[in-house]
Amino acid sequence: MATTPSANNRKFLGRLSLPERNFVAEALRTETVGGVLLLIAAVAALVWANTPLRDSYASVSHFHLGPSALGLNLSVQHWAADGLLAVFFFVAGIELKRELVAGDLRDPKAAILPVVAAVCGMAVPALVYALTNAIGGGSLGGWAVPTATDIAFALAVLAVIGTSLPSALRAFLLTLAVVDDLFAILIIAIFFTDHIDFGALGGAVVGLGVFWVLLRKGVRGWYVYVPLALVIWGLMYNSGVHATISGVAMGLMLRCHPHEGEEHSPGEHIEHLVRPLSAGLAVPLFALFSAGVVVSGGAIGDVFTRPETLGVVLGLVVGKAVGIFGGTWLAARFTRASLSEDLVWPDVFAVASLAGIGFTVSLLIGELAFKNDLVLTDEVKAAVLIGSLIAAVLATTLLKVRNAKYRALYEAEELDEDSDGIPDIYEQNNPAYHLRMAEIHERKAAEHRRLAEVAGGASEENDGPA
Template sequence: MATPSPTDNQSRKLLGRLSLPERRFVADALRAETVGGVVLLVAAVTALIWANTPGLAESYLKVRDFHIGPESLGLNLSIQHWAADGLLAIFFFVAGIELKRELVAGDLRDPKAAALPVIAAICGMAAPAAVYVLVNQLGGGSMDGWAVPTATDIAFALAVLAVIGTSLPSALRAFLLTLAVVDDLFAIMIIAVFFTNEIDFLALGGALVGLALFWFMLRRGVRGWYIYVPLALVIWGLMYNSGVHATIAGVAMGLMLRCTRRDNEEYSPGEHIEHLVRPVSAGLAVPLFALFSAGVLLSDEAIAQVFSRPETLGVVLGLVVGKTVGIFAGTWLAARFTKAELNEDLAWPDVLAVASLAGIGFTVSLLIGELAFKGDLVLTDEIKAAVLLGSLIAAICACVLLKLRDRTYKALTADEDRDEDLDGIPDIYEENNPAYHLRMAKIYEEKAAEHRRRAEAAAGSGTGPSRPASSD
């Protein structure tokens, strides 16, 4: 299989047709994300039920706050802490591989193709932060949570798509996926820069030495999980004790993997490892994080508090309004100043629907909420409730917008998947191939001949249409 190439931009189309290798990669990636998103959705609902059911709420708190781990290594952490700092490192490891692949073999490889998702992602993070700051400036709230509504949860967004059964065309799905990858990159930078307080330079130096050794062994072609897994755990532990958020270690290791294919390679090492680790991330790490982070009290008073406190209101409006306006405006600006035209099969309401879908901020938003208000447990829970409610409202808005265009999406998707010559390549990619037209002519000729044979057989048996009587 050839190495995936960036989308062809000669047509200067926004959200135009993907190259065939890129389309296949996006389909596989989104299929895995969708399954993980459904598991994530189940975990979040379980957490809410567990934490809000009388008689069970106390057990939820006991399990969540139970401490385990070696104190001598500075790793005697609560279950919730292990999920946030430990398991999410696996999630960010996969995110690092995805980002590396996009940079060296995907759409972000080509500056022209990268412009759209990068501009949209930057605007889609700046606008929610601006909305939060404005609300808290006017309401006299804390500015510490400005980064909470900036993140998009691609798995949760795709879970919503899976639940409502909407079939998005591949161009819109690829846009959503690439947007989320760029969004993850900036979220990682925000966590590293703004949520690192005191740094233990000795531990940080040890983590950097470990990362250098990790990189060196990769370049030397050293193989064996029994070498890399222990080294990764040591790097993670040192990074955690350095004061830099431990998930950064996962991202760094993911970015070091080679994601381009060499001769006679079906998959690059990065793609192979991602294929192995993604089920652990999507099926275990992220759902467990959701289970121990999403369990917040949702009483009438708590919900009312979400819409009355400036911090929580800023999060809700940032996700619902800021994300939608930011991504839509960023996409329009990219179209306006690059003189590119929107794909003729799509319309600007489609971009608006995807922009509202990106307002579902869950995993990273919950993590940033915990980091931003670490010293205030009550406000942390209220921020989490705001993330949940904001994501729910964004999901409902997106569902309404997507359903309005559902018939159009189904027609586009059916046309993209049509393969009448059964050669495994969608016909839309073979329109200019003479061999394809010869095959199709032969297929149509065989179908016509089969139809004639069946008509003659039916007529001979007397079951077919009546014929005029013979003149004999």
């Protein structure tokens, strides 16, 4: 039997379902605020490290605190990278779990596009870095630095430039970042673990098992889970595996689909509580103590001449854009998915360029990749900052060209003439909606007629005999 074209083709970047739209809007709102704070923290770090106060920056960053007996006497910078970022990865774990059970990744056919785009968006930057260093005779150790996307920073750029990006493009960017975070976690776990203490690792695994059992038994209370999470984190840190892995593992264990009678699942509820802590405190503090590199004219010039740093810049600016766009285009072509009629392929390239903003996780991987060379670590951090800035400027230019079209799409998505809290575009097939709208329009017409009659009467009085 012949198949109709509509059965063969799926829409890519079409309108989201109403529940998905509402979730994405809330998540991105928090991330946007967090991204602005992240931007402020990064600027503050650069100012602090490049003024006469630079010595105090180094003193605070390298100040040690914590119990030595537990192997946790760490510097402030170390606490920020291993401790606070565990909160960030905990939220990333919940996001990933939700995408797998309720979001775009639950349907294998729909998941192909963002997954392929994210994988290509990590593989191509790594390849660009490797080629740059193979030709220039540099170190291949930093291949993973340009592979990460910072969703909060990307959304902060959108907030600053005032681009009304449609929800479908924002959701695509968010899904890309979620898959990106998953692979970044795997990269950290596999490639940046020097030694393993199997006793501590076994203890962390047992703790995760207890965490899972308590969740399945329905045990509630932060006073149960927070101390247990701290123990798991401490054991994971002492095992040699990066401590942030414990965060994503616990996030993945939370139930993210509501049971009957539940308005929100436990995962969604906890994410709603923890996301502001992650976006508003954990990530900005990490940026404050990681982005403070000394920047001078000579240092900026070195970024474009040293293969390791040039590879990071090219990976973020060129590799990310080409990888994500190319992967998306190929996946759409081979899965017969057609782009939404409201968008064009340059829109996808603009979002791919925006994904070249790789800040938080790129800085973390840079610290891990070159931890034995402090000078190169700082130079790679400067390369991350410069590459992210160039990607932001490029994306801003591309997005501004189409901003009028985006604004029209965004306003159509948000229009709610009957003021029932549901955008009109989601009610077009609802007979009750059309009845309400007919009543609203009739009331408006009656009001206009009344005003016209009043104006007409006033005009007759003015035109009467003196």
